[in-house]
Amino acid sequence: MITFIVVLHVFVCVALILIVLLQTGKGADMGAAFGGGSSQTLFGSTGASTFLGKATTVVAVIFMITSLALAYVTSGPRTDGSIMTEEKAPLQQSAPGTSAPAAPEKAKASPEASPQGGRSNDTQQK
DSSP: OHHHHHHHHHHHHHHHHHHHHHSOOGGGGHHHHTTSSOOOOSSSSSOSOOHHHHHHHHHHHHHHHHHHHHHHHTTOOOOSSOTTSSOOOOOOOOOTTOOOOOOOOOOOOOGGGSTTSSOOHHHHHO
């Protein structure tokens, strides 16, 4: 089923490109709109819908339908859970050549608690 929709979609894409490229631009009749010569149309300067105009509409509708069908068919089954619930957390490993972090040093005693009366060894020696 998906293969059929994809093949149909590709043919519709190519047909839409060719039909649009075969059409004349709106600027081709602008001279006739301002009175410059006779416009070869029966219904005014814009003219009636041509075969290529109608074909563009039909092919564009088919293009949209196949696009929506492909999006629906390829979206996959609906699940209630998250994709992350089935994943386990990765193990933490240290990089090669590095060691584990060193243990924190013991906190130093406050200066008031030192036996030298709050002076450090550096100031006492000088």
